[in-house]
Amino acid sequence: NAGVTxxxxxxxxxxxxxxxxxxxxxxxxxxxSWYRQDPGMGLRLIHYSVGAGITxxxxxxxxxxxxxxxxxxxxxxxxxxxxxxxSVYFCASRTQMDGYTFGSGTRLTVV
Amino acid sequence: TxxxxxxxxxxxxxxxxxxxxxxxxxxxxxxxxxxxxxxxxGPVLLVTVVTGGEVKKLKRxxxxxxxxxxxxxxxxxxxxxxxxxxxxxxGHLNDYKLSFGAGTTVTxxx
Numbered sequence: 001n002a003g004v005t006x007x008x009x010x011x012x013x014x015x016x017x018x019x020x021x022x023x024x025x026x027x028x029x030x031x032x033s034w035y036r037q038d039p040g041m042g043l044r045l046i047h048y049s050v051g052a053g054i055t056x057x058x059x060x061x062x063x064x065x066x067x068x069x070x071x072x073x074x075x076x077x078x079x080x081x082x083x084x085x086x087s088v089y090f091c092a093s094r095t096q097m098d099g100y101t102f103g104s105g106t107r108l109t110v111v
Numbered sequence: 112t113x114x115x116x117x118x119x120x121x122x123x124x125x126x127x128x129x130x131x132x133x134x135x136x137x138x139x140x141x142x143x144x145x146x147x148x149x150x151x152x153g154p155v156l157l158v159t160v161v162t163g164g165e166v167k168k169l170k171r172x173x174x175x176x177x178x179x180x181x182x183x184x185x186x187x188x189x190x191x192x193x194x195x196x197x198x199x200x201x202g203h204l205n206d207y208k209l210s211f212g213a214g215t216t217v218t219x220x221x
Contacts, residue, residue: 004153033209040120042113042199042213043154050207058208090153099144100209102153 002026006091006103013081013110021076021106023091029101031094032074033058034066036087037105043090049074081110114138115200115212123218127189132215134200135182141203143176143183148197148214157185190219 007022025032033048035058045058049068063085065077074093078085088107092100118133134143142161146154158167160176160183167174171194173186187194195218201211 031207035211040213042115042117043201043211045208045210048207056207059210092153096206099146099156099159100154102155104151104153 004091004093004101004103006089006106008106009104011106011108013078013108015081015083015110017081019078019081021078021089021091021108023074023076023103024072025074025091025093025101026072027093027101028071029093029095030071031096032068033092033100034064034074034076035090035092036060036085037090038087046076046089078108083110086110113213114204114210115202117198117200117212117215119215120213121216121218123220124190126191126219126221130187130190130217132185132198132200132217133182134184134212136202137181138202138204139180141180141205143180143200143202144209145174145183145185146199146201148199154197154199187217190217192219192221195219 004025034046035043037043044060047066049055088105092102094100115136144159145157148154158174163178163180165176171188175184197214199214201209
């Protein structure tokens, strides 16, 4: 049982490049979310999904897109990377009644 | 501004001492969770509290949810170096969104 798997673990992008952060869970969880973590600011919600085909915006959605075509996968797309998107990104999943299970994160640097 | 305010931001204590971390808000939460995060890893759920006034114990950790469901505290008795980490509180305003505090970095010196 792998839990929540995020790839890649590290990534360096140039300003203006696009990329997709991958997230997969094997626990059949309905709810999935993407958070970014910056020093002194805790975890801020980017986008979330309550089931396949359903997504919604969180606190800081600008510059990011998501899709949920299957229960297992919830990729996060950076459309045109900016230095302000330098952060550690966490994907998490849960059932309706439980707490989140987090992946180990993707550390992204935009230069 | 954070919906959930945690204090203190940093806490450094000697092994064997007790510590308390606070999580406060002006909003009412349907439930509140505490997570612990180690460097290079994602947060790990410690506890969920749901009922106002609820107290939960997890070995040397005691979690309390305020009567009005706006605040919570985490108390660690006889802290050990293995308790070192970033402690995060998080609250459900509704069923879908979980908002996090900025965290308290706890260092327990041997």
